[in-house]
Amino acid sequence: MLVRVQPSAFDPWREVLTYQEAQPGLAGKFGATTVFVGCLRDFNQGNAVAAMTLEHYPGMTEKHLERVCVEAGQRWEILDSLVIHRVGPLLPNDPIVLVAVWSAHRDAAFLACRYIIDELKTRAPFWKQERTPDGQRWVVPE
Amino acid sequence: MKTITVRYFASLREKMGRSEETIDMEGISCVAEVWSKVSHEPLPANTLVAVNQDYVSWRQPVCGGDEVAFFPPVTGG
Numbered sequence: 001m002l003v004r005v006q007p008s009a010f011d012p013w014r015e016v017l018t019y020q021e022a023q024p025g026l027a028g029k030f031g032a033t034t035v036f037v038g039c040l041r042d043f044n045q046g047n048a049v050a051a052m053t054l055e056h057y058p059g060m061t062e063k064h065l066e067r068v069c070v071e072a073g074q075r076w077e078i079l080d081s082l083v084i085h086r087v088g089p090l091l092p093n094d095p096i097v098l099v100a101v102w103s104a105h106r107d108a109a110f111l112a113c114r115y116i117i118d119e120l121k122t123r124a125p126f127w128k129q130e131r132t133p134d135g136q137r138w139v140v141p142e
Numbered sequence: 143m144k145t146i147t148v149r150y151f152a153s154l155r156e157k158m159g160r161s162e163e164t165i166d167m168e169g170i171s172c173v174a175e176v177w178s179k180v181s182h183e184p185l186p187a188n189t190l191v192a193v194n195q196d197y198v199s200w201r202q203p204v205c206g207g208d209e210v211a212f213f214p215p216v217t218g219g
Contacts, residue, residue, distance in 0.1 A: 038219050054218070055152050057211060060195035061218075085218065097219050117219060125192075126218025127152035138153045139217045 001073070001081050003065040005056060007088035012037045012098040019082045020102070030079050032106040034113040036099040042092035044139070047132040054087045054096070057125040061085075068119040072101070076108035081116065085126065144206025146170065148180055151213035154189065167206050174200040176210050188215050 002019060016035055020026055042049055069081045082100040090096065099116045103109040128139040144167040150158045158181070165179055173191050177200075192211045193202055204210060 056218070057149075057151055057192075057195070057213070060192060060211070063195055121219040122216065123197075124218045125151065125213060125216050127214065128217045129152070138214070141215045141217055 001066070001069050003062055003069060003083045005058075005061055005065075005085050005087055007086070009086070009094060010084055010098070012084070012095045015084055015098055016082065016100045019100070023080055026080055026102055030102040030104060032103050032109040034101050034106075034109040036097075036113050036117050037095055038097040038117070040090050040092050040094050040096055044130060045142075047130075047134065049092060049130045049132055051092075051131040052090045053129045053131075054085075054090060055127045055129070056085075056087045061125050064124050065120060068116055068123065071119070072112040072115050075115065076103070076112045077105075078103040078108050078112045081112065083116065083120070085120075085124070087126070143167075146176060146204055146206065147209045148176060149209065149211040151211065153214050154186065154212055157186070167204075171203055172200070173198060173202045173204060173210060176204060177212065185212075186214070189213070190215065 040052055065083050072081060079102045084098040086096050099113050101109045101113040130137055130139060145164045146167055147164055149162045155161050170176055170179060177185055190213055191198055193204060194209055
């Protein structure tokens with residue numbers, strides 16, 4: 001299990017492969033990998049979005065992301081999970097978040113991946129501020 | 143003297159005009175009283191609160207050395 005919050009851009013597909021290859025316990029054991037990648041759109045709630053800044057609560061964010069991944073492992077038979085989340089300034093098309101889950105069979109990987117991203121959205125302390133033609137605005141949950 | 147560290151994030155940080163402060167614990171026993179000490183305004187609706195980086199309710203007791211954080215609903219992912 002790995003949780004990483006970082007200001008630098010990342011390639012989610014490369015990260016999945018790099019992490020997977022570095023886990024000796026995974027080789028030959030997983031039959032399923034599910035991957036969720038969230039990217040920045042150039043529109044939101046009816047407005048064009050030119051850029052975004054993501055703020056977080058260092059320490060608390062990682063703690064809650066790790067807790068969510070542990071919970072997923074308790075609920076479903078998964079082998080491993082990986083979460084990477086950007087902070088700081090982002091541009092449209094940038095990957096914001098990666099959630100990857102490995103399991104022997106597909107059901108556990110699908111369900112655990114969905115659980116992790118859904119819980120992340122309601123529990124991990126991140127805040128998005130968008131730059132639109134009307135200025136900066138904090139995103140409010142829908 | 144016992145103190146509490148209070149932190150603010152995102153829109154609440156901007157509203158408060160500061161990201162962090164240290165307050166004297168005297169007369170404070172719970173999270174609601176921490177807010178009363180740092181602001182004369184009612185708490186903005188939907189504000190979340192954490193003590194030592196765990197979500198808590200307004201009635202949560204606080205102790206010297208605690209870190210209390212106030213912030214708006216989260217929007218990650």
